[in-house]
Amino acid sequence: MIRIFKKILGMNFELTIARRKKENRDEVFISYLKAKIAGMENCTLLNKGKKYAYNSICNYKKILRVWPEFERFADTADLKFSQIGLDTYAGFMEYCDRCNYAESTKYQYVALIKSIMNSALEEGVSSTVVQNSRNFVTHRPSIIYKKVYLTRDEIGALAELDLRHSPQLMKVRDVFLAGCYCGQRFSDYSCISAEDIETVSIGGREYRTLRRIQKKTGKMVVIPILDDGLTEIIDRWGGSLPKVSISFLNTSIKTICMMAGIDSSVTVWSCRGGTRVRTVHHKYELVSSHTARRSYITNLYLDGRLSTEQIRSISGHTSEESFRRYLCQNLDEEAREIIRRYVSAS
Numbered sequence: 001m002i003r004i005f006k007k008i009l010g011m012n013f014e015l016t017i018a019r020r021k022k023e024n025r026d027e028v029f030i031s032y033l034k035a036k037i038a039g040m041e042n043c044t045l046l047n048k049g050k051k052y053a054y055n056s057i058c059n060y061k062k063i064l065r066v067w068p069e070f071e072r073f074a075d076t077a078d079l080k081f082s083q084i085g086l087d088t089y090a091g092f093m094e095y096c097d098r099c100n101y102a103e104s105t106k107y108q109y110v111a112l113i114k115s116i117m118n119s120a121l122e123e124g125v126s127s128t129v130v131q132n133s134r135n136f137v138t139h140r141p142s143i144i145y146k147k148v149y150l151t152r153d154e155i156g157a158l159a160e161l162d163l164r165h166s167p168q169l170m171k172v173r174d175v176f177l178a179g180c181y182c183g184q185r186f187s188d189y190s191c192i193s194a195e196d197i198e199t200v201s202i203g204g205r206e207y208r209t210l211r212r213i214q215k216k217t218g219k220m221v222v223i224p225i226l227d228d229g230l231t232e233i234i235d236r237w238g239g240s241l242p243k244v245s246i247s248f249l250n251t252s253i254k255t256i257c258m259m260a261g262i263d264s265s266v267t268v269w270s271c272r273g274g275t276r277v278r279t280v281h282h283k284y285e286l287v288s289s290h291t292a293r294r295s296y297i298t299n300l301y302l303d304g305r306l307s308t309e310q311i312r313s314i315s316g317h318t319s320e321e322s323f324r325r326y327l328c329q330n331l332d333e334e335a336r337e338i339i340r341r342y343v344s345a346s
Contacts (some may be wrong), residue, residue, distance in 0.1 A: 179292025
């Protein structure tokens with residue numbers, strides 16, 4: 001009995017010591033981040049059983065670059081997790097404003113910092129929970145008319161544009177249109193091939209779908225092909241879309257949209273360095289690779305035929321909040337949509 005008691009007591013004693021060691025660990029933020037990134041790169045640290053995507057690692061490296069600069073700005077060094085509070089958060093936001101960072105950049109950084117701090121909390125190297133406070137804001141206020149999308153008529157004008165004189169521009173146009181027809185990210189829509197297309201039978205009629213595993217999330221999506229333009233583009237390029245880099249596409253698609261007459265004026269409200277600024281642009285100046293995805297989602301939503309849950313099953317958005325951030329209606333379109341739905345329901 002005494003032997004058993006000692007054994008149990010010994011186990012309790014060892015557990016107590018181990019627990020105390022875990023509680024007393026308080027690592028330096030930047031040291032922890034360096035080790036975390038090294039684990040991502042050599043695959044000793046996995047994300048839900050899978051290796052981290054290249055873009056995710058690049059995002060964490062942004063903090064690796066910015067954090068030492070922030071510490072110099074704040075006249076401090078080697079901040080530990082226990083030393084990070086709401087005053088640190090406020091100081092970092094001020095630092096971003098002094099650097100004249102865009103709002104989107106600033107909030108991307110604090111969202112990454114929150115992720116790092118929660119990772120440290122889960123691993124027991126930090127007991128700080130300030131990052132989960134309601135005052136540790138990681139999403140910028142939505143500016144409804146900042147983002148642009150192409151209407152169906154504008155997408156049609158792009159498709160009809162004669163680019164036979166410029167094979168490189170034709171490649172860019174067709175890859176971009178593929179994104180407008182399927183609503184996926186550039187990493188997914190730029191490499192669509194005939195092998196991804198399946199046929200389903202409904203009521204004796206055959207329809208085509210596109211099956212993809214999204215590179216960013218690893219999520220399987222099945223996309224009904226609602227426009228024959230997608231299969232026509234794939235056939236035109238021999239069953240596989242041409243290779244186009246995202247940087248070349250982002251530069252060239254603006255020129256192509258200008259050639260297609262997509263030049264209406266767009267008012268953009270942005271916040272840089274803590275100051276809200278109003279600028280007016282030609283629409284083609286604001287088009288990028290991600291405009292294709294936003295266009296598909298916004299046009300499907302405005303059609304009013306599908307529920308947001310159905311559109312999300314196609315786009316791969318896991319939450320209503322993230323889906324809503326993709327909608328590019330301006331205030332006038334929102335008002336018209338409310339009237340249209342109200343009238344149709346009465």
